Amino acid sequence: MPAQPVITRFAPSPTGHLHVGGARTALFCWALAKANHGRMVLRIEDTDRKRSSEDAAKGILEDLAWLGIHWDDGPAFTDEHDQTHGGDDRTVGPFHQSERTNIYDAHFKALIEAGHAYPAFDTPEELGAMRAEAEKAKRSFIYRRPPDVDADAALARMNAGETHVLRLKAPDEAITVHDAVLGDVTIQPEELDDFVIRKADGFPTYHFAVVIDDHLMGVTHILRGQEHLANTPRHVALQRALGLATPLYAHMPLIFNPDGSKMSKRDKDKFVRTAAKDSKLDATPIDAITPDAFAFWMKDKRAQLPTDQLRALAAHLELSPPEIDVDDFRRSGYLPDVLCNYLALLGWNPGMKNEDGTDLERFDSAFLCERFTLDRLGKSNSKFDRAKLLAFNADTIQKDLTDASFAELWRDWCARYDPSILERLGDRFDHAAAMARPRTKTLSDAADAIRFALIADDAVVFDDKAVAKSLRKGDPNGLSMLPELRALVEGLDPFEPEAIESGAKAFCEARELGMGKVAQPLRVAITGTSVSPGLGDTLALVGKASVLARIDRCMGECAPEPNNPPSLP
């Protein structure tokens, strides 16, 4: 059988960063193309001139490239690893619909001449009234051409330059969509409307542009979200009017929040607004946000702040808003391959077993590009489970990565989102990374594991509970042992993890003490808390001079009450 090349496409509208739902669609489009040795087209649907921006388009390319999704045809893009994406090898561009208006115009003309399309002059008010009437009668609003219209007169009005839209004459027979996921879906003719194909501003509507471009770009397989299912009969009607073949459709289930609500970019505003209200924030704490803008945003639950302002406000309130866009996940320290893996599992699974008999669900994008098939796509919507994504991310960091590869990823993340970590760690970075890795779930929380090494000696805050438990309790109590431990530390040479550990062990054995009796007092003295990596690593990372300084400070600050209450820094 001569294999017809599989060509898929991802066609976002550039109104913001790439949403995780869109990311999954793009991932599957890519995987389907690659699994069939085909091509993936990326097309920017920017026919809504008011809402589209080139910045957003650029951001989407960057998001896709970061995920590792590689489009063959589309806007050319060179990512940070100097890898190039896109281009126009097949000369089917341009890939911005706003640059294709002359192409659409030819098809509009042909449709009018063939009598499939006609100009309509209804005002928004008139359409609104018709819609209201339909709603009152509990019907869906379906626009149909008036039966008594004078076609020639209408064309004359159009040619005279009167404001108008172009509508497609709906077919009078049922349309069945053969969906690869859902099976046959039939829409009766009375449900079909004369939809707009060219707006008053001359730009094509989505329905029209998508059909023309998919045809011209040779798209054979259309994967998209189920929200498009109801549009599909329109697209098929258009294809028939234009004499075009119908590609294979596959509508994927949708992804929702755990509470069943739509995963929306507004969720981030909502999250921060709720916290702002809870903390009785009544004036803007961020210079970039004007008092008026702040007041409006607080009051209107649908209002959205610009991304950077919202982020500044969230940081001020010490909040981590929920991740919605691919860029949010990147910032939060998720690995692109892990995100792809998790996303792929929402609505698809490889149907394979691991060697131990459990279901295979951890795989990389290369695997997906090899094994992806439409027939294993599910039909029902799913809820986004951040806990599972986090577990996958932690698992990859802790089990799959090496210290070296983790250090490289973390270094890149720091450089992009928090360069001060790099400065404060200096040449200790690799050691710190190796210590943080087993305790790291995302690149953004890696620093938490070694926070004590990021601060100055006199900035250590001694936690009351830790002090009470490890320094004041027991006999002998930890505090009383500190002078001896200080001497032990001072004598250690070299000051390296193994030497420190064995020094501590020898000390314990000599005193017939459990390791906890020694490790915990030291840990509290050095870090201020009862939690840190292994004792040897912790002390070595801090360095001998700082360790001694911190022990001295601890002995001063945590001296026993009541005569010497801890002084406040």
Add this chain to the structure above:
RNA sequence: GGCCCCAUCAUCUAAUUGGUUAGGAUACCACCCUUUCAAGGUGGCGAUACGGGUUCGAGUCCCGUUGGGGUCACCA
């Protein structure tokens, strides 16, 4: 409301053409290990929405009910 889609543990899901003690993962709980944390080990909890059919036999096929979702723009 009309039209359309969907329905297995809390969540993501598996179950060759109808035959399984309905499996796995995440989360949660318990215990073990342990210098803290993390990790690891062992075990536990936990589902075929409901009602009718068809069949020797139904998670799987059919009908209905209920529930959820999508859509009904000169947005995509």
